[in-house]
Amino acid sequence: MIRIALKNLWSQRRVYGWVSLELIILSILAWVIVDEVIVRSYYGNQPIGYDSDRLAYLNITTYPDYSPKYSAASSDSVEMAKDFDRLYERISTWPGVESATIVAYEIESRSGYMPHLVSGTDTVPTYATFYLAETPFFSTYGIKPVDGKTPEELENPETGYAGLIVTESVMDGLGKTPQETEVVSIWGMQQNIAAVTNNVRLNSASPQNTTLFYPIHRSNVGLMYSSQINMDNFAITIRLKDGIDPAKFVDENRNALKEKLTSGNLYMSNIETYSQKSAKLRYNLGYTNSNRIGIFLAIFLVNMALGGIGTVWLQTKRRSGEAGVMKAFGARPSHIVAILIWEGVILTTITWIMGSLIFLQYALKSGLAEAEYFNTFDGVRYYPESWVTDFWTHFGIVALIILALMLVAVVIGIWIPARRIARVDPAVTLKDE
């Protein structure tokens, strides 16, 4: 059966050359799209590292000095800290709000600030998030220490103020386990690492990263300046009570909040939910556009697949005369279907191998093979090891998915007409005129 299928393919190689070309292009296109979809969903399924469901962000802005509402008396940092306290008080007791924290370089938008931690010969760049130590930062976000303590315990002045708090990946980069103690140098100062938390992602569009959570005590506002963190960078993050829909909360409370949340030169300029903020970030990073291109490509792929189905469909219909001869000499309908399907399977397999090799060449040459999920950076692996992060396993599994997709398309395109021509009485196709 396979031998006959091979002979049929070989003897009709001119016709099947074109079909093959179509299938090779289909397989390459399938590679481009399927691989992208898999990597994206792999990114998307990485744990974000905190509980984003009921988070909302309040932008706190200062009036510029030319504004009529500007007050020179309120412009020094001590006054500003007091104003912040007032805003914080008001939002903490706002109906529906469970907790609130004051943060600079909030997790979803902290890409700019990168202090380095140095220990001996190891240097680990970190993305830093600063928080006001008196506010429940960890419990608001739901970031947990790795030693089994609760987020609240990190915020306890007894433990929480004792030094820096970093994610596991930082310890990894320093070549330490999370349980070891470590003194590091930051901004030229020696500080000890007081606690280690689970990893968090740089933002919802990026992998997990090395993160430093830097507590700032209210009495130590001067440090903000020495570390070049301006009050302007602070915002308030709130967690809503269980059962409250964040989008609805934001819509219903925006105006009242704008009215009530103002003190000195500070006022709340905007409030948005986690998903709104994340969507904006993805848009700014170009993800939204590339999603659109992705949808366009996917439609193109479906179109190509339909074209492929149509081509093999027509090819199969052309074979009715042959099917009649085979039946006249004793072929069962199932024999005819089987031979035609075998031809399709062989053709698909050959074109799949060719398409995959072409894509592999492209992947190796274009730098796709060097993608961040395949690699470690300064000894830190930001993407947990899985089949996606191992180049050859990744290649193999995606290849198999593509083979399966192609086989489905080709087999459908052959099976339906093949069944029809296999059922026809041979006399119908064996006309002598």
Place this chain on the structure above:
Amino acid sequence: MALITLDKISKLYRTKEIETLALDNVNLTVDPGEFVSVMGPSGCGKSTLLNIMGLLDRPTEGTVTIDGSKASALGDRELARFRNENLGFIFQSFHLIESLSVLDNVEVPLIYRGIGARQRHEMAKEVLDKVGLSNRLKHHPSQLSGGQCQRVAIARAVVGNPKIILADEPTGNLDSKIGAEIMNLLHRLNTDDGRTIVMVTHNELQAADTDRVVRFFDGRRTE
């Protein structure tokens, strides 16, 4: 007892525009070892008759009985097997499979009988030798002359050793010299191997050489 019995066979072709009664209440029996010619003007239903006799088509009315089996009682599987074991077809336009070599074409009926590759080659070579084509095994049908193609088709029809050969104008596409060679082959199949042959022809001389001539006009037997 008759090998082939057609009992009150009618065949009605229905297309959107027109209904054609290709066969109208035809009775015919063929005895084992007989060589029967079917004659009649073009369009009188000869091919239809042969197709129904060869179980390539179903009659609208009537029953076909071959070697004691009623055709209408056979399912897909049994029908395939029955054709494979009992019937060999020769067509005016050969109907060889273009993609297969001469040898492969002749092996086709054996494949469906589940015979192994080596034995298939042996059997196919033997019959190709008999029709004088042992030096063309690897050729493809497109590389052969009409007479050679028809000899391949004859080899294919007999390789499975069927009792019955059905030939629809086997010399219709060939010149008279080559046609005579083909007729020779058919006569040898009949006299040497004892195969029953039903052949459609337009050639009175060829028909006169056979055991019996059956004549049709407008879907009815006239003789």
